[in-house]
Amino acid sequence: MCGIAGLVAIDGTEVSSEVLGAMTKALAHRGPDGEGIELMGGTGLCHRRLAIIDLAGGRQPISNEDGQVWVTFNGEIYNFRELRRQLIAHGHQFRTNSDTEVIVHGYEQWGERCVDRFRGMFAFALVSNPEQKIFLARDHLGIKPLYYLINDRCVAFGSELQSLRCVPGFPSELDLRAIDQYLCLQYIPAPKTAYRGVYKLPPGHSITFRFDGRTEGPREYWRVEFRPNHAWTEAEWLDRLDDVLRDSVRAHLVSDVPFGAFLSGGIDSSCVLAYMTQILNEPVRAFTIGFDEEEFSEVRYAEIAAGRWNASHRVEVVRADCLGLLPSLVKHYGEPFGDSSALPTYYLSRLARREVPMVLSGDGGDEAFGGYNDYSTWRRWINQDDQPAWKQRAFPNRPSLPSWLALKQQTTRSQRRALWRPEYRDVVDQPLETFERAFSAARGSTPAHIAQALDIHTYLPFSILTKVDTASMMHGLEVRTPLVDAKVFEFAATIPEDLSIARDGAGQFAGKLLLKKLLQRYYPEDFVHRPKMGFGVPLQRWFAPGGILHGEVRQRLSDPQSPLFALLRPEGVLEIVDSGNPNPIWLLVFLDEWLRQNPQRML
Numbered sequence: 001m002c003g004i005a006g007l008v009a010i011d012g013t014e015v016s017s018e019v020l021g022a023m024t025k026a027l028a029h030r031g032p033d034g035e036g037i038e039l040m041g042g043t044g045l046c047h048r049r050l051a052i053i054d055l056a057g058g059r060q061p062i063s064n065e066d067g068q069v070w071v072t073f074n075g076e077i078y079n080f081r082e083l084r085r086q087l088i089a090h091g092h093q094f095r096t097n098s099d100t101e102v103i104v105h106g107y108e109q110w111g112e113r114c115v116d117r118f119r120g121m122f123a124f125a126l127v128s129n130p131e132q133k134i135f136l137a138r139d140h141l142g143i144k145p146l147y148y149l150i151n152d153r154c155v156a157f158g159s160e161l162q163s164l165r166c167v168p169g170f171p172s173e174l175d176l177r178a179i180d181q182y183l184c185l186q187y188i189p190a191p192k193t194a195y196r197g198v199y200k201l202p203p204g205h206s207i208t209f210r211f212d213g214r215t216e217g218p219r220e221y222w223r224v225e226f227r228p229n230h231a232w233t234e235a236e237w238l239d240r241l242d243d244v245l246r247d248s249v250r251a252h253l254v255s256d257v258p259f260g261a262f263l264s265g266g267i268d269s270s271c272v273l274a275y276m277t278q279i280l281n282e283p284v285r286a287f288t289i290g291f292d293e294e295e296f297s298e299v300r301y302a303e304i305a306a307g308r309w310n311a312s313h314r315v316e317v318v319r320a321d322c323l324g325l326l327p328s329l330v331k332h333y334g335e336p337f338g339d340s341s342a343l344p345t346y347y348l349s350r351l352a353r354r355e356v357p358m359v360l361s362g363d364g365g366d367e368a369f370g371g372y373n374d375y376s377t378w379r380r381w382i383n384q385d386d387q388p389a390w391k392q393r394a395f396p397n398r399p400s401l402p403s404w405l406a407l408k409q410q411t412t413r414s415q416r417r418a419l420w421r422p423e424y425r426d427v428v429d430q431p432l433e434t435f436e437r438a439f440s441a442a443r444g445s446t447p448a449h450i451a452q453a454l455d456i457h458t459y460l461p462f463s464i465l466t467k468v469d470t471a472s473m474m475h476g477l478e479v480r481t482p483l484v485d486a487k488v489f490e491f492a493a494t495i496p497e498d499l500s501i502a503r504d505g506a507g508q509f510a511g512k513l514l515l516k517k518l519l520q521r522y523y524p525e526d527f528v529h530r531p532k533m534g535f536g537v538p539l540q541r542w543f544a545p546g547g548i549l550h551g552e553v554r555q556r557l558s559d560p561q562s563p564l565f566a567l568l569r570p571e572g573v574l575e576i577v578d579s580g581n582p583n584p585i586w587l588l589v590f591l592d593e594w595l596r597q598n599p600q601r602m603l
Contacts, residue, residue: 002060003027003048003473004072005158006125007167008134010213013153015044022166024048027159029332030074032476036060038070042211043127043134045072064104065093068129071107073100074159075122075144076480078251083117107135115206115221119251119486123201125157132211140222140486141364142190142203142461145469149198155209160470161334164198171197179336179567180427183419183587186338186410187462189434191218194335194594202434203461223441224456224489226449228496237499238518244491245482245518249275252360252482259358260285262348262479263305263313265298267512267519267528268362268371270305272482274522276360277309286311287352287359289318289344293538304527316351318344322537323552323589330593332474338410338587339463340537345471353475363468364484367452367460368492370500371512371532374407375448379501399450401439405432408459410583411576419572434458446497456489539582553577557588563595564588 005023009015020037024046028035031048038045038061047060061072077083080099083106088094092105099120106114107126112135121143126135136157138146148157149164149171156167164170178192190200201207207217232240249272253259261276263269263286276284286306290299299315306313322343329342352359366372378399411419416428435458442453465484472479482488499514519528542549554577557564564573568588576584 002074003030003159003163004046004074004123004125005156005163006043006045006072006134007154007156008044008127008209008211009042009154010209010211011153012042014041015039017044019166019168020044020046023156023158023163026163026166029476030159030473034059036072038063038072040070040127040129043129045070045125045127047072060100062096062098062100062104064108069104069108069126070129071100071103071124071126073103073122073124075120075124075139076254076478077102077118077120077122078254079117079119081254112137112206112208113221121480121484123159134209134211135206136201136209137206137221138201138203140204141456141465141484141489143465143469143481143484145466146201147193147198148201148207149195150209150215151197155213155215160332161193161195161198162331171195173197176424176427176567177430179591180416180420180430181432182336182338182591183411183416183584184405184409184432185458185463186583186587187466188335188337189432189458189462191434203457222486224453224493226442226445226453226493228446228449229494230496234499234514234517237495237514241491241495241514241518242521244488245271246275246279248482248485248488249360250279252480252485253279255358257358258285258356259360260287260352260356261311262286262352262359262361263288263302263311264362265301265303265305266362266532267516267523268365268483270301270362270523270527271365271515271519272360272362273305273309273311274519275482277311283310283312285355286313287348287355288313288315289348289351290315291318291538293541301527301530305523308523314351314355316347318347318537322539322542323549323556326589326593327597328474329471330590330597332470333466336587336591336594337466337470338583338590339467340539340583340586342467342471343537345467346474349472349475349477349479353477357476358478358480360480360482361468362483363464363481364460364488365515366512367455368483368489369495369512369515370448370452370497371515372451372455373511373532375451376501376511378404378407378451379446379448379497399439399443399447401435404439404451404454405435410587415572415576415584418575419568421567421569424567448497448501449493460484539586540580543582543585544580545578547580550580553585553589557585557592562592563599564592566595 027048034049036047045061061070063070077099080102083102087105115137122139123144123146151169158164173196175196178188182188190202204222205218261273261284288302290297438454438457442450501511516528557577
């Protein structure tokens with residue numbers, strides 16, 4: 001796990017070592033164990049290293065034998081030993097024991113389709129001097145980030161936006177449509193960023209830039225496709241799921257450094273802890289964040305899970321000091337990002353990094369196995385005819401993208417039209433192309449599977465995985481996600497809907513049933529079958545009128561000098577603040593701080 005950056009000068013000039021040095025320095029927190037820069041005339045690659053595999057020999061950028069193919073790589077290739085054996089059989093020679101070198105030789109052997117063979121989390125840039133091109137790729141599900149910009153002088157890329165800001169000619173114009181998508185969804189979906197001319201490479205995609213400025217892509221190389229298999233009994237499904245999860249956790253444990261586990265107290269992280277302990281046959285170091293507000297804290301369940309597996313358990317309580325952390329969060333996320341669980345993720349990462357440089361987490365279980373209430377809610381509304389008339393109008397008897405967005409939006413269309421200054425209101429009615437593509441690709445599946453597909457290709461990479469990557473890398477901590485694994489998701493996509501989402505004993509639809517039945521092998525039934533809490537923050541208490549942070553937030557967002565008011569109406573902002581609705585308030589607080597930190601980027 002590291003930070004990468006680089007650029008290609010398409011105007012015929014040589015790459016500046018000073019610019020590359022600044023880009024590398026901006027990523028220092030992602031790689032505290034070293035840096036590397038490779039200048040090749042009109043091309044430059046740079047790297048910050050967090051050493052996890054092959055501590056002595058894994059320095060980057062790294063090349064092939066004749067120095068004509070170079071790569072800078074962020075992430076881990078979990079099947080690199082298997083691929084290494086295959087490549088040696090094809091005649092390739094290796095100088096290191098790192099997973100990075102597999103990318104170079106894998107490209108030589110299989111070309112750009114090498115990404116199909118990689119199991120892991122990755123974002124990399126590979127320069128092929130004989131072909132006069134640079135090839136960028138991002139992992140299947142979007143665990144690792146990759147940003148890029150194109151102008152008339154260069155193509156540049158980086159793990160974070162703050163690295164790209166070091167590039168001369170970084171765009172100064174905001175993308176207001178992207179800002180509106182943030183206000184709607186709490187994140188900006190790929191390929192957009194907050195800046196015109198700067199992009200995110202979508203998950204499961206690659207792109208090629210020729211040295212003469214021609215672009216090929218982005219191209220999609222992988223997507224989840226739901227194809228339910230009705231041939232197996234429930235008992236067979238449980239055994240096969242057990243094998244798949246055990247295999248994934250084992251693959252994610254490849255490491256040359258100590259590691260631990262994030263333990264939220266939910267069933268997904270408890271699942272990962274169970275497999276880790278069984279595979280390692282020894283206690284695991286587990287880390288948990290809690291709150292004084294009992295209804296937001298799952299510490300008691302984390303303690304049960306830790307006790308069940310005799311884990312070495314560390315717990316830290318987070319209190320209402322989130323505004324003090326805000327400037328640092330905004331700097332590292334680089335653009336508006338409104339998932340408030342970034343706050344506890346920051347503290348959890350800091351807690352873990354005091355003891356280990358790498359952890360496993362339980363992220364992705366809900367998307368893979370149908371755990372969100374939205375999935376069963378959508379299925380129930382669509383499949384039942386006895387709903388009230390207003391629900392039948394809002395949620396017609398077929399899956400539709402507007403009905404899904406009605407469940408997911410943080411602010412409504414009318415709220416956003418009331419927020420924007422009149423001259424900018426037309427941004428509200430723009431289509432959400434990323435959601436439209438995901439919905440179109442999933443059409444024909446069952447309602448719940450369409451809902452899962454939408455989250456897998458939007459919310460999972462652009463909110464959850466972005467949150468975890470940025471908050472953890474602020475502390476130089478590698479987080480591996482064995483449930484967010486292409487093989488796990490491909491298997492999960494074959495599970496019939498009725499085995500995941502069905503009526504429970506009380507006649508209510510419930511989700512993640514197959515996974516819960518499997519976990520009854522490892523935990524008590526009442527631990528597994530309990531209401532879902534989620535990894536949330538007590539913002540509702542803190543931001544409500546009379547809450548501990550309400551006055552400070554209102555003062556901040558009513559400041560006449562707030563840069564928000566260049567874009568938004570003060571009356572609309574204060575209406576949201578006084579509503580006490582925590583999510584829209586946090587969106588405005590984060591946006592306000594981001595605009596304050598980037599005054600030169602204002603219109």
